Amino acid sequence: MKQFEFPEISRILTPILARHGGDASRLLQVLLEVQDVCHFIPSEAIDLIAAHFGVPRVNVEGVVGFYSFLSTRPVGEYRLLFSGNITDQMLGKDELMQYLCNKLWVEPGKVSEDGLVSIGSTSCTGMCDQGPAALINGWPLTKLDHNRLDLIAELIRSRKPVADWPAMLFEVVDNIHRGDVLLGQPFEPGAAIRATLARGAKETLVEVDKSNLRGRGGAGFKTASKWSLCHAAIAEEDGGVICDVGGHPERFIVCNADEGEPGTFKDRVLLNSYADLVFEGMTVGARVVGASKGFLYLRGEYRYLLQQLEAVLKRRREAGLLGETILGQADFSFDIEIHLGAGAYICGEESALIESLEGKRGRPRNRPPFPVTSGYKGRPTVVDNVETFACAAKIAEKGAAWFAAIGTAQSTGTKLISVSGDVARPGIYEYPFGVTVSQILDDCGAEGRPYAVQVSGPSGTTISWKEFDRKIAFEDLPTAGALMVFRRKRDLFQVAQNFADFFAHESCGFCTPCRVGTELQKKIMSKIASGYGTASDLEELKRLGHILKTMSHCGLGSSAANPVLDILEKFPDMVESKLKAFAFKPAFDLDGALATARTITGRDDDWAHL
């Protein structure tokens, strides 16, 4: 194991720190690079980084401890993290991980003795349509099987740098099976900005308002309301000067590309093949609210997209679509900076995301104030989902009436659905809102008889086959875009348990109900899974569900019981079949404890079985 001495660590750090400058908001970006080079964040590095940014050491340590992809102890030179979503699990993830561990002589979650390799699990990496998936030193591996793992084991043993591994291991495909107005129609970069400038900022806000566009990130807040609140926040400070377009230095546009909800991968596809549309939507938003600076918060799992996204930004700057005097408009400058996440689902929550952008632990803020009035660095900030910005660009280009004619009255436009699980054609499907679940199941070739569908990921809703005629729409089944399909005979209890583990792993730990409640929920689910559950445990789960829902600080905690409560309500047989008959049974396994004593004493008589 490499131990870094002070001179060497400062030699490594100096160029990194110089490149990022002195603003403490770059802290997380610096730590990601150090982790990359050193395979951990050495204590000396924490001191140097703290001194560089002028923040207390304890804050830097707190940031390192918060994010899954950072560590204060060395991980393997090759760090392989298997995606732990239920879809990966159904494709054999557990067995594959054990297979690779055996081949490389390493225990899951540990580092090999020579420090060469560590293998573990991570939350959904957003490759559910081409799993089982994993990350090797942050780079996505897809479609894993025994052959590929044999090859990977060989590459690791021969210490081949990851950059030189065969490209086919890293192949990520879009899998678009149905395109509509976003994915199926061409878009000319600059068209939406031109239309916005021609129409005027105020009038564009009116268009977005009339289009009835609602946020695609889950909550479904009306986009125009958010934009005008953000605009009004400054106008108020400025003494009522409305619509002073021209790039106010103190308003921010943030694109939420954290896409951490397991089973969701549509933003991955938008950013891979439709980045212009997304950046254009951000630029339109900037013109409307009067922002001159934007951020794309890209989840760490998607950092393989970073280089090509930077290239798109560069091309847009060269084309006059970004930077100073956009399209020759003297009072319009706007630029976009990309920030990487580091393995924390909570950073998709908008106020936690802003904390993370500021280089801090991703802890949701107290509200009010909301980000639209006090966001990034305390300034008015709009946070919108990737797909929302793509829609906004289309609306700016083609107008409100065109957009509002698609979908339903309350849910206008289209929705990208990420389909995975027991289907013949997993991938991306774009539908007008109002499409039924059964239509989607037909189109994607749901296998056998689909039995249950998880809509909008673990924090969404589990629906049974009886509900397949329900519609994807804010007024019926709202969704951030995930649709995971489970055929008959799938163990739905295992599904709910996987989700309970996910929430416990991702709780930020700030508030009591979620920090302790998600862990209690995980423990009870595990007790039931190992055959020690009783009816009283089900009552306990419902009680915990109530506390999580009603007492939590943010949406993570308040939705963490959804999958458990849904399965208890809709598939009680799936749970009850796992229970012991007793009304109560302690988690403590008396028989198991006595087994050791029996072995030692060599007794197996009746009195040795209490």
Added chain:
Amino acid sequence: MSKTITIDELAVPFKEGQTIMDAALAAGVYIPHLCHNPEFKPHGSCKLCTVNVNGRNVASCTLPAVEGQQVLSDIEELNADRLALTQMLFVEGNHLCPACEKTGNCQLQAVAYYLGMMSPHYNHFYPQREADASHHDVMLDRNRCIYCELCVRASREVDGKNVFGLSGRGIKTLLVVNSASGLLGDTDLAVTDKAVQVCPTGAILIKRHGYAVPIGQRVFDHITIKDVQTGGGDE
């Protein structure tokens, strides 16, 4: 004309900028709380102070009071939920009250009494947490930490030092101190610091002061936390 909110049918006046908790405490209305201390900016992590405002649950220590709010606080459902949260705080740490120097002065213990906690209800987690006796005058026992961040806030805002902070995430959250060794003795903490005075539990204790006040004569041995924190009890 002063503005008012209603807490459990009682009209409570408030000034602009006050939270529901501020208004309640000023009026002598007790809402159970652990991470809140009127001397510091509201934090909102323990959630014991959750009340129902116009049908929605919110943390009363962080929500600004607004004219006409109908607040429910001292009701059966909320007290049962607060009790559950308190039990959660007990089982996630290692709280051996009879062996703790803070017993009788501990707010966690006092809130538990107030809410009628008879057992921890949940299975204990028995986490491995480290105690730190490296400082000359101050003892840090993480087994009793409830992550209220009062020490963090006091050190930063009053002492100007940043001795404490949180690291980790979720149930693996942990209290860390500002030194490369990770030891309290290597920080610039002084026994006179505000950070040493604010811990609601027995996680931060001053050395060589143990049992200066005998058990049985401590703050909460005679007066409930409700009366202590609202200045009531002696009428």
